[in-house]
Amino acid sequence: MDFFVDTANVDEIRELNQLGVVDGVTTNPSLILKSGRDIIDVTKEICALVDGHVSAEVAATKFDTMIAEGRKLSEIAPNIAVKLPLTWDGLKACHTLSQEGKTVNVTLCFSANQALLAAKVGATYISPFIGRLDDINLDGMDLIADIRTIYDNYGYKTKVLAASIRSVNHVFDSALIGADVITAPPSVIKQLAHHPLTDKGLDQFLSDWSQTGQTIL
Numbered sequence: 001m002d003f004f005v006d007t008a009n010v011d012e013i014r015e016l017n018q019l020g021v022v023d024g025v026t027t028n029p030s031l032i033l034k035s036g037r038d039i040i041d042v043t044k045e046i047c048a049l050v051d052g053h054v055s056a057e058v059a060a061t062k063f064d065t066m067i068a069e070g071r072k073l074s075e076i077a078p079n080i081a082v083k084l085p086l087t088w089d090g091l092k093a094c095h096t097l098s099q100e101g102k103t104v105n106v107t108l109c110f111s112a113n114q115a116l117l118a119a120k121v122g123a124t125y126i127s128p129f130i131g132r133l134d135d136i137n138l139d140g141m142d143l144i145a146d147i148r149t150i151y152d153n154y155g156y157k158t159k160v161l162a163a164s165i166r167s168v169n170h171v172f173d174s175a176l177i178g179a180d181v182i183t184a185p186p187s188v189i190k191q192l193a194h195h196p197l198t199d200k201g202l203d204q205f206l207s208d209w210s211q212t213g214q215t216i217l
């Protein structure tokens, strides 16, 4: 399973990159706002940092402007994935940009039928939003499982990119179901390493070690 980082903060990406766990990055207009940076500048910097796909989202809602913005974003770097919303115009733009050979991530997916259409029009990635479904008392993981089943039934190559991940359980459940990619905030990715028994065990080892009076170096 690939790990994408859901942030436009270059320092956070750089830190996780040192561990070798960053397979790609996803951004969106809210994350660009949070970064306080210009979309072109910050996206170019992120694309130079990571080898994998970096999603940059169009701001337009009409087909023609989506295409123009998608082409401009694609010029930033070869590893750009143009992020398009799952609307009728977004699907049309996905079809056109995919035909041009561009990588496309269709975002804001909340149903398996939407995901089916995105695959039909050639999306490289589909981004179902788990956390936002959980927020309204639905089960986001059911959506990931349904899309996985449908794509496998027909051999669609579109990658399931589990998005809007808010907890380590979302990562664990996505991995069990077989999502191709998860995109998570840096805090959640770091949290994956934590276990209280690891901390407790290490405290005991360090205490016992100090009583041996030994040094290794």
Ligand code: E4P
Residues within 6 Å of the ligand: 006, 026, 027, 028, 107, 127, 129, 131, 132, 163, 164, 165, 183
């Ligand atoms: C994914 O591409 C989105 O940017 C992101 O996962 C949305 O997460 P949120 O629902 O926590 O804002």
